[in-house]
Amino acid sequence: AQSVTQLDSQVPVFEEAPVELRCNYSSSVSVYLFWYVQYPNQGLQLLLKYLSGSTLVKGINGFEAEFNKSQTSFHLRKPSVHISDTAEYFCAVSAPNFGNEKLTFGTGTRLTIIP
Amino acid sequence: NAGVTQTPKFRVLKTGQSMTLLCAQDMNHEYMYWYRQDPGMGLRLIHYSVGEGTTAKGEVPDGYNVSRLKKQNFLLGLESAAPSQTSVYFCASSYSAFSGELFFGEGSRLTVL
Numbered sequence: 001a002q003s004v005t006q007l008d009s010q011v012p013v014f015e016e017a018p019v020e021l022r023c024n025y026s027s028s029v030s031v032y033l034f035w036y037v038q039y040p041n042q043g044l045q046l047l048l049k050y051l052s053g054s055t056l057v058k059g060i061n062g063f064e065a066e067f068n069k070s071q072t073s074f075h076l077r078k079p080s081v082h083i084s085d086t087a088e089y090f091c092a093v094s095a096p097n098f099g100n101e102k103l104t105f106g107t108g109t110r111l112t113i114i115p
Numbered sequence: 116n117a118g119v120t121q122t123p124k125f126r127v128l129k130t131g132q133s134m135t136l137l138c139a140q141d142m143n144h145e146y147m148y149w150y151r152q153d154p155g156m157g158l159r160l161i162h163y164s165v166g167e168g169t170t171a172k173g174e175v176p177d178g179y180n181v182s183r184l185k186k187q188n189f190l191l192g193l194e195s196a197a198p199s200q201t202s203v204y205f206c207a208s209s210y211s212a213f214s215g216e217l218f219f220g221e222g223s224r225l226t227v228l
Contacts, residue, residue, distance in 0.1 A: 009155070032215050043119070043205055043219030044158075051215075090157060094215045099165075100146060101173060103215055105157040 002027040004093045006106035013081050014114045021076040021109045023065075023091035033074040034092040034103075035065055044090060050074065061085070086113045117141050121206050121220035128196045128227045136191040136223050138206030146209040147189040148173075148217065149181060151202040158205065164189055165212065196227045 003026045013019045025031060032051050036044040048059025055067040061084075065076045074091060091106040119140045128134055138147065145166050150158040160173030164183040178200060180192045189208075193200060203224050207217040 034215050041221070043207075043221045044217070045219065046216050049215060092215070094213075097213065099212050100148065100209050100215060100217060101160060101163050101171070103160075103217070105159075107155055107157045 002029075002031070002093045002095065002102070002104050004091050004104055004106040006091055006109050008109050009107065010110045010112065012112045012114055015083060016080050018079050019077065019081050019085075019111065021089050021091075021111065023074045023076065023106060025072050025074065025091075025093045027072075027093060027095065029095050032094040032096065032098075033065075033067060034094070035059065035063070035074075035076050036090045036092060036105075038088045038090065038108075040087070047076070047089070081111075081113050083113050083115065085111060087111060119206055119208055119218050119220035121204075121223045123223060124221065125224050126226070128193075128225065130197060130227060132196050133192070133194050134196065134225075135193075136204055136206075136225075138189045138191070138208075138220060140187055140189075140206075140208040140218070142208060142210070142218065143186070144208035144210050144218070145186070146212055147183065148207045148209075149179070149189065149191045150205045150207065151175065152205060152222070153202050161191065161204075193225075196225075198227045201225060201227045 034049045035047040050067045148163040149161040162181040167186040206220045
């Protein structure tokens with residue numbers, strides 16, 4: 001079975017400061033990793049994904065994440081946040097040959113940008 | 116550019132009442148999913164479908180039924196609503212069974228009194 005842990009339920013950050021949202025996973029097989037973003041009163045949308053290859057993955061809106069197999073982590077980073085980044089962020093894990101029904105979501109991290 | 120559309124967006128039910136949530140997608144996706152989102156619990160899969168006429172149980176299927184009579188529509192039914200089913204429900208679709216990339220609707224907030 002796979003699982004994903006987002007240790008921080010809420011992260012407040014000042015505007016234009018950097019941010020890191022943490023995600024750790026557990027799996028006995030190789031993994032696919034995802035970050036989804038949910039803006040207020042909207043559905044989730046894919047921010048970025050790691051399937052294979054380069055461990056540094058770039059996504060939309062200036063976000064990036066790094067896959068670290070030894071630390072079983074996939075932390076999300078942005079060097080300078082904006083008010084519009086206020087949202088909830090979900091890390092998710094799956095695996096090669098696993099159907100989407102096996103996609104396991106974390107409990108989410110609410111990012112609040114302070115003007 | 117509708118994508119995934121859910122109706123209704125809000126609904127209040129009394130315990131024991133029934134209702135149906137409708138999900139419609141215009142992307143010709145084969146795969147569709149119903150999730151519920153509860154505070155501190157992330158998203159949990161209720162039921163899913165891998166094509167027209169098919170349905171399968173997810174992680175938390177009890178108390179729900181689904182139907183996929185048309186490829187573009189996926190219905191979620193509650194036959195006898197309970198307060199524990201108060202939640203936000205999300206429908207999602209995907210072009211691939213394995214990509215992990217889901218396209219979500221805006222959600223339906225259901226309150227059961």
